[in-house]
Amino acid sequence: MFNLFVAGLELCKDSKVFNQRLKNTVAKLEARQQKYEINSPPYVALSQQIDNTKNRFDKYGKANLLCGADGLPHLITDGRLSHAKEFIIPGVLFLYITGWIGWVGRGYLQAVSTSSKPAENEIIIDVPLALKFVASGFLWPIEALQQLNNKTLLAPDNEVTVSPR
Structure with a gap:
């Protein structure tokens, strides 16, 4: 070997x-x-x-x-690709799953921010709404690339607060 x-x-x-x-x-x-x-x-x-x-x-x-x-x-x-099953595949799968969780959470928070009680909906989760995001979250890499190309993924500079030092 x-x-x-x-x-x-x-x-x-x-x-x-x-x-x-x-x-x-x-x-x-x-x-x-x-x-x-x-x-x-x-x-x-x-x-x-x-x-x-x-x-x-x-x-x-x-x-x-x-x-x-x-x-x-x-x-x-x-x-080495001969060890892909030990580290590379689980690593990529981990990144995909964590990205899915983050993407679903981001979408849910954006959706509830426009509701009548956004703070309450962040604490008490609207399960039907959350499940809708979970069900569509598996396509998150494609959606992220689309939003990056459409310039809707990142917040505009004027919406990002910078703390004075």
Whole structure:
């Protein structure tokens, strides 16, 4: 692979510390599980947690994630597309979702600012109006570019207050 040993990383599936971490985690859960009667709700819940833990570690191993000396998966953020699933895709998705939330909130605040009680509508949310903005918010990047081109995205300079210093 690509200079993994320089960074002190190795594939999680090959890491002794990673596999020991799995064994320790499962052993702790099994020790807790033995305190309960078989088929009791806590016993079943711990069984599910053990299965989920094993599945999670198995997925980390199959995903070719890289583990450090601590046995934990490390994200590689060096720009290589082979690591896109670890950082780039979740990062872009995060930016899209936060943009959606901001765009919907901006639209809602602009809409209620023209109502008869704008301050009250900021505190007590008009749910039908808010849902209308949420439903249309997924197109926020396109709408933002359109408003930027139409010069309606940003407030005019004469509407922006500047505090004296």
